[in-house]
Amino acid sequence: MEQSKVYFTTFKATEHENLLQKLHRLMKTAGFEQIDFTDKYAAIKIHFGEYGNLAFLRPNYAKVVADYVKELGGKPFLTDCNTLYVGSRKNALDHLDTAYVNGFSPLQTGCHVLIADGLKGTDETLVPLNGEYVKEAKIGHAIMDADVLISLTHFKGHEMTGFGGTIKNIGMGSGSRAGKMEQHCDGKPSVDQSLCVGCGACGRICAHGAPVIKDRKAPLTMTNV
Ligand code: SF4
Numbered sequence: 631m632e633q634s635k636v637y638f639t640t641f642k643a644t645e646h647e648n649l650l651q652k653l654h655r656l657m658k659t660a661g662f663e664q665i666d667f668t669d670k671y672a673a674i675k676i677h678f679g680e681y682g683n684l685a686f687l688r689p690n691y692a693k694v695v696a697d698y699v700k701e702l703g704g705k706p707f708l709t710d711c712n713t714l715y716v717g718s719r720k721n722a723l724d725h726l727d728t729a730y731v732n733g734f735s736p737l738q739t740g741c742h743v744l745i746a747d748g749l750k751g752t753d754e755t756l757v758p759l760n761g762e763y764v765k766e767a768k769i770g771h772a773i774m775d776a777d778v779l780i781s782l783t784h785f786k787g788h789e790m791t792g793f794g795g796t797i798k799n800i801g802m803g804s805g806s807r808a809g810k811m812e813q814h815c816d817g818k819p820s821v822d823q824s825l826c827v828g829c830g831a832c833g834r835i836c837a838h839g840a841p842v843i844k845d846r847k848a849p850l851t852m853t854n855v
Pocket of ligand 1: 821825826827828829830831832833841843847848
């Protein structure tokens with residue numbers, strides 16, 4: 631596989647170039663103008679943030695990308711798939727409400743939001759992979775339907791992948807709800823009972839009520855997550 635070119639930049643702005651202009655320069659340097667966007671549907675894969683959470687890229691950055699795609703003749707849209715966990719993005723209606731509350735409305739970004747795996751997260755395309763762990767990936771239909779895929783992501787720690795950036799944003803985040811279930815079902819938490827003091831904190835914060843404390847110990851493995 632050909633090695634990727636990776637460009638780094640700082641968050642420093644100058645009187646001649648603000649951060650949004652810098653993002654535009656970064657995209658130009660990375661070769662955006664070599665991509666044929668003419669009349670192409672360009673999916674900008676992003677994370678809209680949970681309701682009340684501020685850990686997402688500001689919509690201003692999404693607008694810079696969408697405007698550039700349009701300038702190059704493309705049809706951009708912002709997209710993500712529904713989450714498996716309980717939260718404010720588990721179906722398309724809640725997901726859109728959250729995206730708009732967090733500033734990703736068409737008025738702000740100049741492009742529409744499509745939830746790639748549809749109303750209840752069942753709108754998926756089966757993609758044959760024949761990988762070691764996944765034989766057939768379940769990917770949100772609108773992402774597979776797009777002609778160009780752009781990952782616009784923040785960087786974070788993640789309990790399964792270690793760190794989350796572009797690969798996680800696309801690889802995990804493009805999975806439909808069933809796809810996400812497959813990714814997570816082999817990663818069930820377990821408890822070292824010799825260290826458990828039976829405080830019950832895990833049971834109180836678990837969205838699925840999985841750890842049921844018995845005889846002052848959390849269970850060794852969780853069955854309903
Ligand atoms: S009950 Fe849960 S949170 Fe408390 S010590 Fe045991 S495993 Fe940890």
